[in-house]
Every structure is written in C-alpha cells, then in structure tokens.
Amino acid sequence: MFDEEHSADAVAASFAATPDPRLREILTALVRHAHAFVKDVGLTGEEWAAGIRFLTETGQHCDATRQEFILLSDVLGVSMLVETIGNRSVGGSTESTVEGPFHLVASPPRALGESIAVVADGEPCLVTGSVVDTGGRPVAGARIDVWQADADGFYDVQRPQTVPQQNLRGLFTADGDGRFWFRTIVPRFYPIPTDGPVGELLGATARHPYRAAHIHVEVSAPGVRTLTTHLFVDGSPYLDSDAVFGVKESLVRVFETTDDIALAERYQMPNPFRRVDFPIVVRPEGSSVGSG
Amino acid sequence: MFDEEHSADAVAASFAATPDPRLREILTALVRHAHAFVKDVGLTGEEWAAGIRFLTETGQHCDATRQEFILLSDVLGVSMLVETIGNRSVGGSTESTVEGPFHLVASPPRALGESIAVVADGEPCLVTGSVVDTGGRPVAGARIDVWQADADGFYDVQRPQTVPQQNLRGLFTADGDGRFWFRTIVPRFYPIPTDGPVGELLGATARHPYRAAHIHVEVSAPGVRTLTTHLFVDGSPYLDSDAVFGVKESLVRVFETTDDIALAERYQMPNPFRRVDFPIVVRPEGSSVGSG
DSSP states (O other): OOOSTTHHHHHHHHTTTOSSHHHHHHHHHHHHHHHHHHHHHTOOHHHHHHHHHHHHHHHHTOBTTBOHHHHHHHHTTHHHHHHHHHTOOOTTOOOOOOOOTTOOSOOOBOOTTOBSOSSOOSOEEEEEEEEEETTSOBOTTOEEEEEEOOTTSOOGGGOTTTSOTTTTEEEEEOOTTSEEEEEEEOOOOEEOOOSSHHHHHHHHTTOOOEEOOEEEEEEEOTTBOOEEEEEEETTOTTTTSOTTOOOOGGGEEOOEEEOOHHHHHHTTOOSSEEEEEEEEEEOBTTOOOOOO | OOOSTTHHHHHHHHTTTOSSHHHHHHHHHHHHHHHHHHHHHTOOHHHHHHHHHHHHHHHHTOBTTBOHHHHHHHHTTHHHHHHHHHTOOOTTOOOOOOOOSOOOSOOOBOOTTOBSOSSOOSOEEEEEEEEEETTSOBOTTOEEEEEEOOTTSOOGGGOTTTSOTTTTEEEEEOOTTSEEEEEEEOOOOEEOOOSSHHHHHHHHTTOOOEEOOEEEEEEEOTTBOOEEEEEEETTOTTTTSOTTOOOOGGGEEOOEEEOOHHHHHHTTOOSSEEEEEEEEEEOBTTOOOOOO
C-alpha cells in the first residue's frame, strides 16, 4: 500500500506487467522523476492544482495550426535536448537544431540562384553553400529545403491575408558538386506566440519570447541522414538567450556586407548586399548515434 | 548556448530572474528532473512526439465534468503523494487520502441516524464513529461529509438520468460527544473512467482501472484541520492495487456482519446487517506539517 517513502516504488510496480519493455522503461523513469520532483520541492495541494490548470489550458490551446504543448516543450529546452540526443554530431557533421512549428507547407521547388523572397522587403542577401558527407565527398543533387521569417519577423503562414503562401520558402537541388545558392533577405529575430499559457509562463518568469534571427535548413539525399538545422545570423539579438534554446555556436555565421559589382552581377544582386556561406556536412544514413 | 551536457543548467538559468522565488524553485526543479528523465531513457523524437500527442489529448478530454489531467496525476500516484506530503499524520491523527473527482455536489444535511441511500439497493450497513482531537478531546458538533458509490459502483452524478442527485451523500453534525452514526449500503469497488487517454495508458500497461470499495469522509470543525479521507472495506478486491494508490492500511476496516435484533431496532436496521466503526482523530488547525 501507499506510503510517502516508497511512493515511486509502488507506482513503478504497477507498470511491471507492461508488455512493451520500452514503454515500461519510460514510464518507470517518468514516475521516479515525477515523484522526486514533488518531494524535492514539497509541492503543495494549491501548487499541484495550479499545475493541473496550466496543463489543461495548454492542451485546450492546441488546434490544427497551434501546438501549445510543443511550445511548452520548446521553452523548457526539452525539444532541443531530444533533438540533440537523437542527432549528435559525428565525424564533423553539421549540428542539428529544432525544426520549429512553421514547416507547415511544402516549399516550392526553385532553380539554383532563384530568390525565395517573393514579396518581402528587407536587406538583400546571397546564400551560398555546399553539401558534403563526413568523408568529404560532395553530395551531388542533395535537396536543400529552406524557410525563414521576413524582415518584420513573420512567416508567410502567420500573415495569410497579406502575404502569398510559400513566400520565403524554397526547395533547391544541389549541383553535381553538391553546391547550392539562392537569393533572399536577411531574416529578423521574432517572438514565439505569447497569447497562450506558455506566454503566461514566460511573463511570470520575466523571460522574453524572442528567437534569434535564422534561416531554417533541411538537407536530404539518398543514403544520407536527413539534417534539420538553422543558419543563425551573427550579431542578431537573442543569440545568447534564444527562447527555445535552439542556438549552437557552430551554426552562427557572419552575414557579411559585400560591395562587389562583379559578384553582384553574377548572382543578380543589387550592390552592396549581404552574403553568407554555409558549408554543410551530412552523415551516412543509419549511422549509429554517437556520444556527444 | 545549448549543449547536451549542460542543457538543464541553460534552461534553469533562463528562469533566474523569476520574481516569485517559490515559482523559480519549482521551475528549476521541474527542468532538472525533466531533462534528467529525457537523458536517462534517451527519449527519441518519435517517443517525444507520442508524449506530445498524449498530453494534448489529455487536455482536450477535460470539460466541466471531466478532468483527465487529474486522472492522469491520480494513476501516476502524484495526487496521492501531494496529498500525503501536505497532510502527514501527526500525534496519531487519522491518515488522509485523495478527495477524488466525485465531490461535485454539496451533500444534503441529514439528521444523525438517517440513511444516505435514498434509492440504492445493496447490503444495509450501519456506520458509527467519533471525532476526537489529537489530545483525545471529543470534537462536539464536528461536520462529517460522506459520499460513496452505489452497489453497482456508480456515483449519483454518473447516472443523472436514473438516480436522484444527492443519493448516497450526507452531511452530518456530530453530537456533544463528537459521535456520529448513519445508515447506508456497503459500497462496491468501481473503475475510474477509461474512455480517454488515461484509459489507453492503463490498457497499454496492462493495469486495471479499479478502485477498492470505500466511503469518502471529510471532517471539519472550527479550530481543527479539515481531514479528507476514505473508509475502505476490508476484503474488497483491489485493496492492494487501487488504481489511484489511495489505500492506506490504517483506513481499511472490517464491515462486520452483525446479527443483533436489539441493535438493529435501535438504529432502524434490518437484521442481520453490516456494521463498521470509524474512530477519527483530527489535528488542530495550523499545526505544522510533521515528518512522516
């Protein structure tokens, strides 16, 4: 029967007959940590009730275009931890980060060099890069899916009335040397949604809701492990306090101001322009998870 | 910036400016346990996504008469742990247990000796008891609020079409010696609701949904700490595996089969009948939480 000292043992024992051993392992660990948490802080009945209310409201804020529980996981760093454990950098492979909630629509296929900024104003920017594997071999024909916020900090899906869908999104195919390039604008930092329970949590804890400026990049190719990452803008506010803990130092790159008429003409850029290069290293598919 | 080893530190640091020190303490502990849980089991992206779906559905199963997050907390033993920590037995005071979700309507005031079984069939049962404080002094005029399931395992609020509300509920006032007595039927074990995510969890883990048979008892009086507890029926199935871990040994009592014409006449019981006595010890109000 139940007593305070052995509470976690009693509950863990109730899961002993779980047919799936992995589910049993997860639930047993969950129960032990949940009970340890309650005991560590001496959670009161009022605090427990506040927690129940918070979780209930979080669930009730979820719908087809809003996932408040993912947002909660994000601001608690849990999403980023799961992503990092599942995709540890191995053999110099590019680090991953969270996919985020805005990969909602398929990016339109675009030719190399095309602009993804259909209507956005902002500082013109040239992105160049390459995809190689951990053996240094170019990945010819790799698919590079990119999406980003505009110069006001909004994704197209957040402004369905005023911005065409698929603005600032593009699906590119690397050339025979694994190289890719496209035109865009420099993205801006932006806030995660704050009109729900997670926003209340940030308010109550004096945390800001901003994400450092970034371009989402997802790289895939036959035989390689799909990489989900960001290209962060060096100098952006909030690099050190990204609301979802998505920043990794290796992913921050200088978007250089470039004054070069010949280069501008070659890539159809106005002069001067901003420029960033993102060399990407991907792992073979099925390569085992490394240790940090 | 974020790395796997220091993930919890990074997130805990983000809460450092929380104005309310207690909220900061709770969130810091929550983050440390949540991250340790993810690392302990090496939670995968797919498992994380399954968890997000489960929590979302749990929130969306909550409405005015259903609280699926409390049910989740119950089957993980968290409700019982919080209750136990907040109401440790001190100086021989009666142990507490969970209030449960069925104290939804106010119990009707009834005279001592009255039956709470307005329409229920079942084995007639006489409950007698007394309320004293930890100094052994009777608590004259204590209020004893009782509610229970019927002989089929349902509360009145679960059968609004067929059973009058306030069936098997009663609010009694102890006499000058702190004594109380009332008539009822022997309650039956019953399942918690299984038509939601928590039911799926129980199914996936081969756990049954039953609670051991009990009568809910809440005792209050000026100057004493309100006691929320159960009177469990000795011999009931599921005493050792109550779905919400609510059973404490000291709360299990024999409901004796009694064949005593004189006693039956005095309490207006049919003969033979079942009988249980529940001596209750309450703590002074504001008495500090003891250590086990």
